[in-house]
Amino acid sequence: MAGGGGLNAPTPAQIRQWTEELARDPGSRVFLPLAEAHWRAGRTEVALRLCLRGLERYPDDVAAHVLLGRLYAAHGDLERAMDEWSIAVQLDPDHVEAHRELGRAWLARGQPERARPHLERIGEALPAPVSDGARSPTSDPVAAWEAALAALVAQGVLGAVVIDEQGLVVAGRVVVEGIDLAEALAAAFHGLGDDAERACRYLGLGDWSGATLELARAHVRVLPLGRGSLAVATAPTVPLGRAIRLAERLQRAAGPLVGEPA
Known part of the structure; x- marks a missing residue:
C-alpha cells in the first residue's frame, strides 16, 4: 500500500528526466512514474500533488487512482482511499491491485463479507475471522x-x-x-x-x-x-x-x- 524499498527503483537520473519532462509538458504521462518514485522514497506529499494534477488531465487513468488511494491510506484517510480504489474498479473491473486494496480495506474495517467479492475476484481466500489478533482455540x-x-x-x-x-x-x-x-x-x-x-x-x-x-x-x-x-x-x-x-x-x-x- 504505502511506498517500500526499492528493487528496480528508478535512478536519480530517471527521476530528474521525468521531472524535467513534466516541467516542459504538464500534460505528460510521466506524472505517474514520477509520483510512484516519490511515493517509494517516502515523499508522499509530492506524490499526492502529482497524482491529483495528473488525474485532472487523465481522469480515467486507473493506475493513478490506485496510487492516489494508497497515498490517502498512508495519510490515514481510508475513506478517500476506498473512493479512489472504487473508481479504479469501475474503470477496470478486472484490476487486481484495486480489488486487493478494497478487500484489505474492508477487512481493516471489520467487514469481511464486503471484502469477500473483491478478494475472490482476484483468487485470494478470505482470512479466518479474528479480532485484533485474537483467535478461537480451534482456529488455525x-x-x-x-x-x-x-x-x-x-x-x-x-x-x-x-x-x-x-x-x-x-x-x-x-x-x-x-x-x-x-x-x-x-x-x-x-x-x-x-x-x-x-x-x-x-x-x-x-x-x-x-x-x-x-x-x-x-x-x-x-x-x-x-x-x-x-x-x-x-x-x-x-x-x-x-x-x-x-x-x-x-x-x-x-x-x-x-x-x-x-
Whole structure:
C-alpha cells in the first residue's frame, strides 16, 4: 500500500528526466512514474500533488487512482482511499491491485463479507475471522496471523515476518514491487534479539522490548517473539508511535505461532 524499498527503483537520473519532462509538458504521462518514485522514497506529499494534477488531465487513468488511494491510506484517510480504489474498479473491473486494496480495506474495517467479492475476484481466500489478533482455540494460528496482517495493511503496514530462533521464516510476507523479501529480512535480523538482550543486560537497561530501524523507504520494527523475533515494516509516513502500536498488535497475533498465548 504505502511506498517500500526499492528493487528496480528508478535512478536519480530517471527521476530528474521525468521531472524535467513534466516541467516542459504538464500534460505528460510521466506524472505517474514520477509520483510512484516519490511515493517509494517516502515523499508522499509530492506524490499526492502529482497524482491529483495528473488525474485532472487523465481522469480515467486507473493506475493513478490506485496510487492516489494508497497515498490517502498512508495519510490515514481510508475513506478517500476506498473512493479512489472504487473508481479504479469501475474503470477496470478486472484490476487486481484495486480489488486487493478494497478487500484489505474492508477487512481493516471489520467487514469481511464486503471484502469477500473483491478478494475472490482476484483468487485470494478470505482470512479466518479474528479480532485484533485474537483467535478461537480451534482456529488455525497461521490463518489468524494472516488475517491480522491483512487487516493492518490499509493502516500503513507494508508487511511483517515471524522469524524463529534458527533464522527461518515461520509466517508472513513483506512484498516490495512484486518480490517477497521475507527470507532476506529473516536472514538480516536473525540473532538481533540476542545481541540486543546482551547489550541491555550489560548496560543495566532492563529487558529488550524492541528496536526500530528508520530506512529511506520503510521503517522496520523488530520485536522479541518467543525465542525468535518479529519484523514489521511500515511506511515512512506512519508516525513512530503508531508504528510501534501496530507492531505490538501483530506481536500479540503471532504469539500462537511460537507457542505463546494470543
